[in-house]
Amino acid sequence: MGEPRVLTGGATAGFAVDWTGRFQGHTPAVVRPRDTAEVAAVLALCTDAGVPVVPQGGNTGLVGGGVPLLGEVVLSLTRLSQMGPVDHAAAQVTAGAGVTLQQVADADPGLDLGILIASRGSATVGGAVAANAGGLRVLRFGPMRAQLRGIEAVLADGTVVSHLAGLVKDNTGYEYPSLLAGSEGTLAVVTAARLRLVPRLRDTVTALVGLGGLDELHALARQAVRQVPGLVSAEFFTRTGLDILVAHAGLVPPWPGPAPAYLLLEASGPGALDALADVIGDREAAVGESAADRGRLWSYRERHPEAAGFLSVPVKVDVSVPAAQWVRLASQAAAVVTDVDPGADVITFGHVADGNVHVNIVPAASADGRHEDAVFSFVASLGGSISAEHGIGALKAPWLPLARTDAERALFARIRSASYSPVRAPVGNQHRDDAAQ
Ligand SMILES: Cc1cc2nc3c(=O)[nH]c(=O)nc-3n(C[C@H](O)[C@H](O)[C@H](O)COP(=O)(O)OP(=O)(O)OC[C@H]3O[C@@H](n4cnc5c(N)ncnc54)[C@H](O)[C@@H]3O)c2cc1C
Numbered sequence: 415m416g417e418p419r420v421l422t423g424g425a426t427a428g429f430a431v432d433w434t435g436r437f438q439g440h441t442p443a444v445v446r447p448r449d450t451a452e453v454a455a456v457l458a459l460c461t462d463a464g465v466p467v468v469p470q471g472g473n474t475g476l477v478g479g480g481v482p483l484l485g486e487v488v489l490s491l492t493r494l495s496q497m498g499p500v501d502h503a504a505a506q507v508t509a510g511a512g513v514t515l516q517q518v519a520d521a522d523p524g525l526d527l528g529i530l531i532a533s534r535g536s537a538t539v540g541g542a543v544a545a546n547a548g549g550l551r552v553l554r555f556g557p558m559r560a561q562l563r564g565i566e567a568v569l570a571d572g573t574v575v576s577h578l579a580g581l582v583k584d585n586t587g588y589e590y591p592s593l594l595a596g597s598e599g600t601l602a603v604v605t606a607a608r609l610r611l612v613p614r615l616r617d618t619v620t621a622l623v624g625l626g627g628l629d630e631l632h633a634l635a636r637q638a639v640r641q642v643p644g645l646v647s648a649e650f651f652t653r654t655g656l657d658i659l660v661a662h663a664g665l666v667p668p669w670p671g672p673a674p675a676y677l678l679l680e681a682s683g684p685g686a687l688d689a690l691a692d693v694i695g696d697r698e699a700a701v702g703e704s705a706a707d708r709g710r711l712w713s714y715r716e717r718h719p720e721a722a723g724f725l726s727v728p729v730k731v732d733v734s735v736p737a738a739q740w741v742r743l744a745s746q747a748a749a750v751v752t753d754v755d756p757g758a759d760v761i762t763f764g765h766v767a768d769g770n771v772h773v774n775i776v777p778a779a780s781a782d783g784r785h786e787d788a789v790f791s792f793v794a795s796l797g798g799s800i801s802a803e804h805g806i807g808a809l810k811a812p813w814l815p816l817a818r819t820d821a822e823r824a825l826f827a828r829i830r831s832a833s834y835s836p837v838r839a840p841v842g843n844q845h846r847d848d849a850a851q
Pocket of ligand 1: 432468469470471472473474475476478480481491511530531532534536537538539540541542543544545546548549550598599600602603604605719720743748803804807
């Protein structure tokens, strides 16, 4: 690989800790290949030597999946940063695993990436595929899996599999790009993806609405989904998170009086403003049409992942429930946490139309799993998922049986063993094995 592309000692520190600071590991080396052939060579070498490897992209994942918790070699894919020309006929582009989501979004003035997440300046194509990232526009464009039109990946033994033609219709065998989406590096290392691009939004209007409670907020969001044809986003946060951002991040409240809950709606296309206005009625709201005004309104929502971190190292839990249970989840999650840790601060925000709530917890008691256990058990009782969009990683591995049956987990294990003879196991890697199962 050559010296500059292999980091050791103190130079590895930033690769061994996650964005939240909760997951800290250690690694003998960070290897930074430049192309698919180098990825294949490194994986084949590590497999032969029985050396466990953890792939890492932008290291913005929130479940500890990209961190070398058990002393793995870190395979950093950020140098796979080549992006092909935009294929205008197909509205697609092929991007290396290390290209950031922002770079894909900026590739063409008339086209955009359907995925929008606050970490887009650092999060990579490979990481977003591996995590099946969701974000702020899933309502309109679906998650990362829905953007995939092809993939190139390397199996643990160095075998390269590549299907990048970008055919929209192609019923020849198993759709393994979809399988790799959300596989969190347990099946293969993604080296490139063929991505669909969507028309860049025009005539976009953003509205922030203050509401008396989460039941009213949910009803309004559902009404917007039904009645606003160009609806792109329906996001929420509460006064708790806003107060922290005002105190610590320098945000100015959207209007003088506080509201218990806030719904951010964004719609695009002709008539978007009128359609949103009809739904919002005479409720207290701020509306933005210029990029600057919209950006200001979005900052209230987009900065929420940071809020808990201003207080301490957070426990971040990302869950979803059926639409009919959303109000119960969003309104009772804080009480569920304070039942097991009365001094904890709990900040909730997320994606209303997707049934997805982020529960960010600043523990007062020991972060020994009690918080996750309380929220995940509650979510399971509501028929929901313990991971809406962040994945399982290290954080959620012990609770996977709450969300998936024995038969399903056995199938996962069979798929995994079919994809490769274990790289990580049996080198004392039970934790990651649990994650894969
Ligand atoms: C402020 C902030 C906001 C966020 N908002 C959202 C959001 O709205 N929606 C959302 O879904 N997520 C969100 N995230 C989480 C995160 O940004 C996404 O999961 C993102 O897709 C991770 O990309 P990454 O390149 O940083 O991956 P990493 O964090 O480096 O890795 C994530 C996982 O993918 C694996 N992996 C990485 N690269 C590859 C590869 N090339 N091949 C195989 N496996 C690989 C890693 O091993 C790990 O398991 C947010 C994070 C932050 C910090």
